[in-house]
Amino acid sequence: xxxxxxxxxxxxxxxxxxxxxxxxxxxxxxxxxxxxxxxxxxxxxxxxxxxxxxxxxxxxxxxxxxxxxxxxxxxxxxxxxxxxxxxxxxxxxxxxxxxxxxxxxxxxxxxxxxxxxxxxxxxxxxxxxxxxxxxxxxxxxxxxxxxxxxxxxxxxxxxxxxxxxxxxxxxxxxxxxxxxxxxxxxxxxxxxxxxxxxxxxxxxxxxxxxxxxxxxxxxxxxxxxxxxxxxxxxxxxxxxxxxxxxxxxxxxxxxxxxxxxxxxxxxxxxxxxxx
Amino acid sequence: xxxxxxxxxxxxxxxxxxxxxxxxxxxxxxxxxxxxxxxxxxxxxxxxxxxxxxxxxxxxxxxxxxxxxxxxxxxxxxxxxxxxxxxxxxxxxxxxxxxxxxxxxxxxxxxxxxxxxxxxxxxxxxxxxxxxxxxxxxxxxxxxxxxxxxxxxxxxxxxxxxxxxxxxxxxxxxxxxxxxxxxxxxxxxxxxxxxxxxxxxxxxxxxxxxxxxx
Numbered sequence: 001x002x003x004x005x006x007x008x009x010x011x012x013x014x015x016x017x018x019x020x021x022x023x024x025x026x027x028x029x030x031x032x033x034x035x036x037x038x039x040x041x042x043x044x045x046x047x048x049x050x051x052x053x054x055x056x057x058x059x060x061x062x063x064x065x066x067x068x069x070x071x072x073x074x075x076x077x078x079x080x081x082x083x084x085x086x087x088x089x090x091x092x093x094x095x096x097x098x099x100x101x102x103x104x105x106x107x108x109x110x111x112x113x114x115x116x117x118x119x120x121x122x123x124x125x126x127x128x129x130x131x132x133x134x135x136x137x138x139x140x141x142x143x144x145x146x147x148x149x150x151x152x153x154x155x156x157x158x159x160x161x162x163x164x165x166x167x168x169x170x171x172x173x174x175x176x177x178x179x180x181x182x183x184x185x186x187x188x189x190x191x192x193x194x195x196x197x198x199x200x201x202x203x204x205x206x207x208x209x210x211x212x213x214x215x216x217x218x219x220x221x222x223x224x225x226x227x228x229x230x231x232x233x234x235x236x237x238x239x240x241x242x243x244x245x246x247x248x249x250x251x252x253x254x255x256x257x258x259x260x261x262x263x264x265x266x267x268x269x270x271x272x273x274x275x
Numbered sequence: 276x277x278x279x280x281x282x283x284x285x286x287x288x289x290x291x292x293x294x295x296x297x298x299x300x301x302x303x304x305x306x307x308x309x310x311x312x313x314x315x316x317x318x319x320x321x322x323x324x325x326x327x328x329x330x331x332x333x334x335x336x337x338x339x340x341x342x343x344x345x346x347x348x349x350x351x352x353x354x355x356x357x358x359x360x361x362x363x364x365x366x367x368x369x370x371x372x373x374x375x376x377x378x379x380x381x382x383x384x385x386x387x388x389x390x391x392x393x394x395x396x397x398x399x400x401x402x403x404x405x406x407x408x409x410x411x412x413x414x415x416x417x418x419x420x421x422x423x424x425x426x427x428x429x430x431x432x433x434x435x436x437x438x439x440x441x442x443x444x445x446x447x448x449x450x451x452x453x454x455x456x457x458x459x460x461x462x463x464x465x466x467x468x469x470x471x472x473x474x475x476x477x478x479x480x481x482x483x484x485x486x487x488x489x
Binding site for chain 1 (some may be wrong): 386388389391392394396397398399403406407410411414430
């Protein structure tokens, strides 16, 4: 394993009772790499990304994050290992999950103050700097319910970044947002990638994946069906399963037109792969 | 009306006793109730089961019977509690039985996403409870906690049965001395109303304040 591997996943298998969610997933994420996990709904993408910081336990395989390792099957990991991993792995959720009883600033300050005993003044300065960097300095004192979805997600990203994580996980960060707010959140993620942050994101934004991701992992039916450089996988998928999926998401009208008489506009709308 | 002038001080003293008992009992049962609720949720089968059985017993038995078991029943085993100790002990035991359920419901009302966000930051379970879960559970629980407080004030009326000099005790004493039950119990009623209406007002003020960020 080369020294710049930040996350190393080997043979990861997750079951809910008798049902296998995914099986034997392996790949490595290198420092500053941006990995987009894509695939049809129900492929286990969200469950998979949640295994990396052990929000879900897994039944077999192992995940190494820098110097700490989680092993599936043999009971829960030690609290110390779990804490170390979670402090190094930041996460942004589909539903933001901001703490509603704290202001935007309070949300961002909480992690370092609780887990690292950072003094309040220092945590505040850092939180303000982070909020400023995502354009939310003037919203610092607002409670989450007063923020738009896009603002909430940017605060949630700051909350995770305040812990100085080695890698950031994004679990469909824009899928709950109104279309006009998707851009601001993607812009923030793009900024992180540009700064060299290691990112793993589950997303349905194909155009974004093509532009920002280095690597694309296609999950379908509980397996990795294809993995490779983003542009190659998205433009010239080699696996039949990813071809079917990509056709559906990139050219929904054409896919819907399969087996039907092509309606008016069905061909003209295929100008490109819109986000 | 000189009866009122003669007895109002006794009623006020009785009110002091009621408030003192309620305050101590509620404070203790809130602390124990939080711990027991956490034990019931996270404590596994044995601890969780034991706490559930306790709650069922407290809720299943009539209050007076519980009080008499503690004061009279225990004395047969040479455990002789003073009126005050027995009364306080019962209020605490009874209060814990109700507080556990209030806190359990409050903690469980906090969404899974909040727990996950706390976990993802690397917070320990205690840190998550203190900083994330309980402050939010507090908002959900506030109305039930205020009801609980008022219930405990009303429960103190039973304590005259073991000889604690509360409002009820003073009113009965006054009634036998003056033979004016309407006035004596009327004064007691006014005293209880003043206490409980004040508590309700404090409760709704707190709820309004909490509602700001809800």
